[in-house]
């Protein structure tokens with residue numbers, strides 16, 4: 001689960017990680033007021049107006065503006081607010097800016113990169129630090145891997161002094177900077193563990209004029225598996241407008257659904273079967289429009305919701321229902337398909353492969369539905385059929 005920069009920074013503050021003074025703003029007036037407050041508090045006219053979207057690369061896309069004075073801050077806010085930002089992380093459709101964050105301007109001595117992530121292989125927290133901060137870290141990793149310094153934090157021992165020295169040396173920090181960096185890394189690791197993060201990234205981490213490190217940007221992802229431990233806080237932090245509407249609808253119905261950019265809608269039970277269905281479609285030259293696992297315990301209602309989500313999508317040019325009935329009964333799937341098409345109609349080809357529990361009943365329901373269904377005996381047959389019917393790639 002992803003949160004906004006200003007929310008991540010609030011967490012950072014709670015853990016004592018140095019950040020600039022900042023105030024979130026939900027519209028242009030609030031942003032101007034925030035700038036006024038910050039200028040009065042800091043005695044400096046320089047403020048930064050930042051778009052709050054769930055994607056990085058805002059700076060290059062015009063979503064971060066360093067300005068002088070309240071009037072200029074208002075202008076910058078007017079410029080950014082409501083705008084669709086297209087960055088290398090948003091996809092071509094971009095993201096509409098609905099929240100802003102106004103911060104005091106900070107003099108940057110140097111920009112670094114710092115990130116913590118879970119390393120499953122070593123069962124540690126992997127720390128990555130680079131003196132090449134602020135810019136596209138993916139490029140640094142590709143072209144100058146030697147400029148990324150790593151350490152693996154064992155949860156039993158925590159951050160070790162030699163790890164701090166190794167990373168600080170890589171960043172080129174002096175004695176004061178190293179101390180400041182060490183304090184930050186310990187606090188960030190503490191936050192990472194206690195708040196169940198999957199990623200905590202600071203880009204840029206900066207060296208201030210005073211020779212201390214500070215987080216100028218902050219990205220935090222939570223590990224959704226730990227939702228039960230933080231339900232109240234995470235639900236309050238979640239910005240529903242940032243989650244694809246269909247994905248949250250699916251989540252509410254207890255479905256595992258992920259939107260993809262192909263044109264073949266898939267309705268499958270079981271994550272493994274869903275994965276192999278996607279593979280098989282690709283093998284025969286098609287592209288799945290989604291990953292969808294209705295699960296074993298799905299009700300007719302949740303199957304109906306699942307099928308409706310697929311039917312509503314404009315990009316779907318064909319649907320493949322691939323069910324192996326075990327705990328899930330084929331007749332429940334068939335009833336869901338019929339109920340959803342009754343409401344929304346069926347304008348694209350539908351290939352159905354049913355096997356397992358109550359398969360005869362399921363087939364009968366579909367046969368009597370009056371729907372134009374192409375039956376398939378195996379997954380491979382079904383995939384080939386739907387790729388052809390949906391018009392290839």
Ligand code: GDP
Pocket residue numbers: 020048055056057058059060064066103104105106107108111134135203204216217218
């Ligand atoms: P991102 O592009 O989405 O990662 O947004 P960032 O928060 O990283 O901001 C982009 C860039 O804006 C940073 O790399 C900085 O160079 C610049 N920036 C952000 N805040 C300040 C500030 O307070 N002072 C100055 N001088 N530059 C800033």
Ligand code: MN
Pocket residue numbers: 056057203204217
């Ligand atoms: Mn950044």
